[in-house]
Amino acid sequence: MTVYTLRRAARVLLVDAAGRILLFHGFDPARPGHHYWFTPGGGLDRAESPAAGAARELAEETGLRLDPADLGEPVWSETTEFPFDGVWYRQEQDFFLLQVPSWQVDTAGFDDVERGSIAGHRWWSPADLAASGERYYPADLPALLTRLLRPVPRPDQDEASC
Helix, strand or coil: CCCCEEEEEEEEEEECCCCCEEEEEEEECCEEEEEEEECCEEECCCCCCHHHHHHHHHHHHHCCCCCHHHHCCCCEEEEEEEEECCEEEEEEEEEEEEECCCCCCCCCCCCHHHHHHEEEEEEECHHHHHHCCCCEECCCHHHHHHHHHCCCCCCCCCCCCC
């Protein structure tokens, strides 16, 4: 029987004007060969709201500072189970979508765990990510991004008109 550490988290789907998402390239210190790509974000402090935690994590991990209200409501939620550094977690996490024209990532705010388990970052298009053969989380990230970034027709547009 696996014993899980319960954790609440908030993550940010940070997307630039070209439709690319920022992902960090990480690895598990207990399994150094287990590499993967993941979104900015992390565990919530006690009594911290998901939006406040997402904004805090975004500032720490990318240097991008914003008011938690600027994130709006979560666009997706999931519960996931995973091992990290010898501990099994069951994590309930909310994802926020934030679109920016561009952003120069500043990782100066990384903590010791992040410095010891993140090897870099990259902006990925959903298509390039899906075709990469790389491991990324969440596993359906390209499809999620495609759905979230799909243009919404205006109510005054007639689909039959050119």
